[in-house]
Each structure stands twice: as structure tokens, then as C-alpha cells.
Amino acid sequence: MSNSLLLGRSLPVPNVQELARSDQIPERYFKPDVDAASMASIDDDELPVIDLMKLLDPELIDREELLRLGSACKEWGFFQIINHGIPEEVIEKIKDDIKKFFKLPLKEKEAIKQIPGHFEGYGQMFVHSEEQKLDWADILILAIQPSQHRDMRFWPTNPSTFRDTLETYTSKVAKVVDCLYGLMAKDLGVDTEEMLNISSSGQLQTVRINFYPPCKQASKVLGLSPHSDANALTVLLQANDVQGLQIRKNGKWFLIKPKPGALIINIGDVMEILTNGRYKSVEHRAIINMEEERLSIATFHLPRDDVVLRPFPELIGSDGELYKVITVKEYIREFFSEKLNGKNALESVKLRK
Template identity: 60%
Template sequence: MKNDIMEFFKLPLKEKEAMKQLPGGIQGYGQLFVQSEEQKLDWADMLVLSTHPFASRDIKFWPTNPTTFRDTLDKYSVELRKLTGCLVRLMAKDLGIKNPELLGILLSEHLQSVRINYYPPCKHASKVLGLSPHSDGTGLTVLLQANDVNGLQIKKDDRWFSVKARPGAFIVNIGDLIEIMSNGRYKSIEHRVVINTDKERLSIAAFHSPPFEVALRPFPELIEAEEERYRAITVGDFMKAYMTDRLDGKRLLESLKLKK
């Protein structure tokens, strides 16, 4: 997967733009994955593709150069769904969730998409960001860095900390949807990407979420002994709000918190 990512972004711009995002669309090659007019352009190019369910794939956006790209991404996405299933089961065990029907929401026909990122170097790196501060509007995000250039930072106690890239390791981020379903026991991670002055950075993020029709709310087992902290919303409505707003920390999630 790493090799195919690097080879794709080496292609001439004209060839990459053959897979350009359509107006109002999300999938394809471009510079935005949210559609807010208030969103500032980040210092990055990206390729966004839906990978699961199969019917959601828009194959015209899947590169044929390198020739191995489609097959590699297909196999990679399958293995990541298996990994995500293992992680969700472990998290459910930690939370005390035993209802298999509830677990099925995240394990059966969950949504999966990938965003392949290219962050070119910039001599004025301190004046730009590769990706604006935000938390992921998903369940779980699995990130793989394609080279050894650092840039990912996470926010804790109002300070930014760099995440060191480790060869062969995944970085797993909790998304907003898991924070809601866990009633805040698992917190989504606010993060950003900073730019290197001399070196490019490449990565692939895979996003996993429940189906659009699922009503998001804390698991019943978690609110028997504590107050419900988030108002209910469907995954589809949450995604629509997320994708049409600007990236701005955890603003959308904060708006769903119930006042005490």
C-alpha cells in the first residue's frame, strides 16, 4: 500500500486530475474533504475513496496507475475491517457492552472510506498547516504513514504534542461517534498536521463508522449508572453536518452535549 501511495503522487498533475473531485462530491482527487465555504485550504493534496460497502465505491476515482493500486487497496481495506472488528470487541469488553445486537451496529455493515494524503514541503512551514485542527467525525480511524516524516500532532491540555512515526505501526484515533456511543468514556482526539520545510509526508487514513441510518446515542448499559451526556442523532445527520462545516476542533461534538 505504501509503495502504491508514493507512486500515485509522483504522477503528473494532469493524470491525477483525471480523478478530480466533482463539485459537491467527496470522492476523488483534490484538496478538500469538507464542503464548507468557510474552510481554509490546507497545504495538502488528497485522494478520498469509499471502500465499503462495495456498492458505495465509485470506481472511476480509483487509480489504474500504478497498476497494482486497485487490488492493493481492496485487500488492504478488507484487512483493516478485520482489525477494526478486533478493536471494537476489545473496547466493548472494556465498557461492559454485552448485547451482540449493539455490537453488530459497528461490526456488520459499517462504513469504510480512505483518505490518502500528500503533504508537500513548504519553506514557510510555520505559516501553513497540512490539516486544520479537528477531531474525526467517525467511529475509529486507522492511520498508516507511508514514509518516515513526522507531522501529526495531538492536542492535550491545550498543548500540541508530536506523534512519532514508527515503521510498520498503525495509529488509531477515537472518533466523535465512539465518544457519543461510549457516553464520553472514550474521548475523540483533536489533531492536526504540521508541514516539514524540506520533506514531503504521505499517509493513508481509513475511517470506520456505523451505517447512516443508525441512531447515535450512548449504549444503554452505560447510562444505567450515569447521566446521558449527548443528545441522539443519526449517523447520516451527523455526517452531513460534519462535511458541510469547517474543521474547527471538536465544535460539532460539543454542540451535541446535553446541559446538566
Template identity: 50%
Template sequence: MVDTSAKPANLGGSLPVPNVQDLASRPAADLTPHVLNRYLRGDDAPAVSTTTVAVDAAAAASSSSSVPVVDLARLLDPALADEEAARLRAACEDWGFFQVVNHGVPDQVIHDVKEDLKGFFRLPLQEKRALAQGPGGIEGYGQAFVVSQDQKLDWADMLFLSTQPPEYRSLNFWPSRPATFRGSLERYSEEVQRVATDLLRAMAKNLGVEDDPEKMTRIAAAQAMRINYYPPCPQAHDKVLGLSPHSDAVGLTLLLQVSPVAGLQIRREGAWIPVEPLPGALVANVGDVIEVLTNGRYKSIEHRAVVNARQERVSVAAFHSARFDGVYGPLEESIGGGEAPRYRTIGVEEYVKLVLSSKLEGKNIMDAMKITPAS
């Protein structure tokens, strides 16, 4: 049996909410305005097209309006690393989001995890509910960041699992079906953690901390996965959101878009820009923790998920962070030359409790981390 004592308990939970997949499967007549009311948005309603547009890496890389593309194989090649590192630096400074190609995760590993994640959401509701979240935590099947009975809800369900290190796993929340679920998720978890570590090591060099890259790579020492299910909503797809606008309160996120259905959007220059699924790519984004470590040089970016009128969408976000006994604060290299720290230093466990007690809303965690200048 895995010893989970290294992972603190009662970090924070979420209020129970209706199962959205169940709501979406009901006859249209049952989805009355009263039932939908908790999901219907006002000024932040999508009001955008959710049509899927297939793109390839070359087209994405050449488009000034598309999220940048970073080639990990080039980044790890000594002959090409400097040129690709410049692309990575620009992506982190100017966008906060980028798509990672040639990342080395085997096609079979990606195929297997995709099939098992889709298979989980096809299970009967009662079987999924057996993995429901308990009080004081968000691991398991349910929803997150619901802190009041009157807040607007996301049109989505999720399965949240701690995946790395192995001693952080609560295996009672891991599905027993599909029978291959655990093995495929473990293999995918190890591969994507490697990708995160490689990217963070390159970021460390870009930031001038190549002599001690562990200052950055330590924020890939722990990993959790949020597996998202967004049912279609033909009645009000333009008035609901699958995931509220927010920045990720972690170090580095790597997202696998399981379904070839557009839904992820990032906020850029006041507009919502769609991140079109790029076959074989992982979508990376700078989290709040990296913004803290770099003292604001790299900024986390708000993003959201919209809902399709006819097609379901599945994705899995791998969140990378430091271990619970670590500390977050601006790196010495980020506050050299007399620059004052803009964010406070905080223990990882305390930081996680802050995050899990908050509503998912914009960059509210960063607002809480900022140091207010003395008047």
C-alpha cells in the same frame, strides 16, 4: 458493475481550491506572500520542530510522554487479553490515541499499498485531476471541508475513497495507475477493517457490552480512506498547517504513516504532542462517534498535521463508521445508573451531512451533538 445505490448521493461537498502539490513545485519566487496568504496561519501556526525521530515499540511503551502502544496479538490471546485490555482501556480513557503493534496486517500488504499511494502522487497533475471531486461529494482528488472563500486552507492535497462495503465504492474515482493500485488498496482495506473490528470488540468488553459486541463493532461496517499528500514548504513550514486542528467525526480511525516523516500531533493538556512514526504500527484514535456511544467516557482528541521544510509526507487514514441506515446515540450501558445522555441520537446519513457541511475546526461536531441542559 458494483451497485452503489445503497450509498446516498449529495451528502455534501467542498469548494474547489488550488492544487498544493502544484504550488509547491513552482520556483520559490512564485510563492509570494500573496499566493501563500490563504495558507498562512496566525495564533495556531505550528512554531515547532518537525524533525523526524525514530522510535521503537519498547521505547514508546515505556515513555509517559508518548502515545500508548497496544499489542493486538496480546489482546487476542486469552492468556494475555485481560492485561492488554487494561492498557487499551487506559489509552481510550486517558489519551484517545494509541499505536497498534502486532496487528497481523502482512508486511507485503503494507509495502504494496505504500508504494502505490506514493506512486499515485507522482503521476502528472492532469492525470490526477481526471479524478477530481464532483459537486455534492468529497470522493475523489481535491480537498475537503472548505466551506468559504475566506477560510485558511491546509497545505495538502487528498484522494478520498469509500472502500467498505464494496457496494459503497465509486470506482470512477479509483486510479487506474499505478496498475496495481486497486488490488493493493482492496487488500489493505480488508486487513485494516479486521483490525478495527478486533479493537472495537475488545472495547465492547471493556465497556461491559461483551454480550452484544455488535453495538460497537457495527461502527466498523463502513470504511472510507483519506489519502493525504503534504508537500514540503521551505518558505513557510512554520506558518502553514497540513491539516487543521480537529477531532475525527467517525467511529475509529486507523492511520498508516506511509512516509517516515513526523507530522501528526495531538493536543494534550494544552500542548501539541508529536506522534513519532513507529515502524510497522497503525495509529488508532477514538472518533466523535465513540465519544457519543460511550456518553463521553472515551473522548475524541484534537489533532493536526504539520509540514516539513524539506520532505514530503504521505499518510492514509482509514475511517470506520456504521452503515448509512444506522443510528448513532449513547449506548444504554453508558447511561445506566440514572446518568443523563449528553449527546443526541441521530441517523448516520443525517450525521454525515452535518459533518460535510461543516468546517474542519476543533470539536465543532461534538458541540453540535451535545444536548443542552434545560435551564
């Protein structure tokens, strides 16, 4: 199968949930570059919060809210959305099933562990060498769309509702993302149909379900190394009340405090390329709590493999195109070929450094 999902292969690593039960933390998890000193905090009103209901009716579209969305994409690269239309019971069910899955005995979880040469399953990502520093997390990765890319060997059957729950949640997330693409086209002044054709027609949708165990030496480890996402748009749902997502802004790390029922959206590298740098993908990372586990589910959206990434013509100014012309498949291969490291992959395709 010629599919960029298969490009993200990773070496097997120890199970962190099991390691967390002992006081012994292997040296490979200690990261010298965890810089707690550069921390700052985001007040609730600083990270943009977009009310999607104000933008859903094209006849009654709230211009101020649309400007707020555009500003969030250009200045922050991250925002929260409320009134997104996904029923509360769907949100609560996916949270519940995620928690139940990670409470299963290790043997049962490892029945769907990653196998050599495959991206999906229970394990880890971006591990390319035996010497590489590791993230303090266990993850489950699944391909969702197109449906023919699904490998059901890796889809949990326990809890028994997991598959249906994930199907329902991700289909509703896809509708929210299509809505956001249309709104972003309006903000940017580009053709809506062209945006939707590139971004959502046959697009790839994958999920990364994250379990970050507590760690007694939390200040020395990271749950997820600093990086920007390769895709177009990411939708993150926090599955419990433990905070840990940080974004880098103005040289400082800001802790995001999710609003109840909100979804966190972030711009990926592909969207930065398509908008010729108008919208920004932003470095983010996950920190660890000393006492409590943290769970989340990230849903990634990416154009088809064969889509050529180049800016919308309306967004090419006097400086011309800022990035090399590259296909989605070529960019994803570049992104997955190295360990997570800031915005290195995007920097590698910039025409002017």
C-alpha cells in the same frame, strides 16, 4: 444514492503539489492560529502502544494489556498497535503505490479529480467558501465499503496494482477494527454482539490518502486543520518516515512518532457518543515539513447511516445521556456542513455544555 458519503462536498482548490514547486504561497494558506509555542513532545513510551497479539486469543487474553487499551481510549483517544496481523508486504505495497500515485504528472492525477456534488476523488475537503483558509495538502478520497457505494471512476488505474493493493489493505484493516470493537466492548463491559452490530454490520469504510508537500514557510501553514474525526474508529498508516501528526493534550500539541510497522488508531466522535463520553475523540492536526513531503493513509469506519446514536445502556450513569439522540446520517451532515474546527460538531450535540 442516499449515502452520508455524499454529504462531504467541497469547492475546488489549487493543486498544492504544484504550488510547492514555486516560492509563492497564496495568502489563503497562511494560518494565523498555528501555535508552535504550545508544542510539547511525546517520548516513545508515553503514547500508549498496544500489542494486539496479546489480546487476540480470548482464552489467553492479557488483562493488563486490555486495561492499557481501555486507558488509552479514555485518557488519550489515540494509541499505536503493534503485532496487528497485517503482513509487512501488504503494508509496504500500499505505501509504495501511494508514493507512485502522487509522483504521477498532474494531468494524470486530475483525471480522477473530484466533480461538483461528489465527495470522492482527488482534491480537497471541507472547503465551503472562496475566502476560507486552506490546508497545505492534496488528498484522494475513496469509498471502500459497502462495495456498492464504490465509484470506480475515482479509483486510480496507475500504478496498475493500486486497486488490488487498496482492496487487500482495507479488507485487512477492517478485520483489525472488528477485533478492536470486540476488545473495547470487553473493556467497557458492554455486550460484544451489540457493539459489533452497531459498529461493523454494514459499516461504512472510506479512505483519505494524504500528500503534504514541503513548504519553505512551514511554520505559517497547516497540512490539516485541528479537528476530531466524526467516525467511530480511524486507522492511520504513515506512508513515509516524515513526522507531522500532532494531537492536543492538556492544552499542548504533541508530535506522534510512529513506531515501525505500527498502525495509529484514534477514537472518533461517534464512539465518544456511543460510550457516553467514556472514550474520547481528540483534536489532532498535521504540520508541514520545510524540506520533505509527508504521506499517509487514513481509513475511517462508521456505522450505517440509519443507526441511531445513543449510549450503550450499561454506560448511562447518574448523569444520564450526555448527547442528543441523533442518527449517523444527521451527525455526518452536521460535521461536513462546516469547515474543520476543533470539536465543534460534537459540542453541538452535547446536552450539557
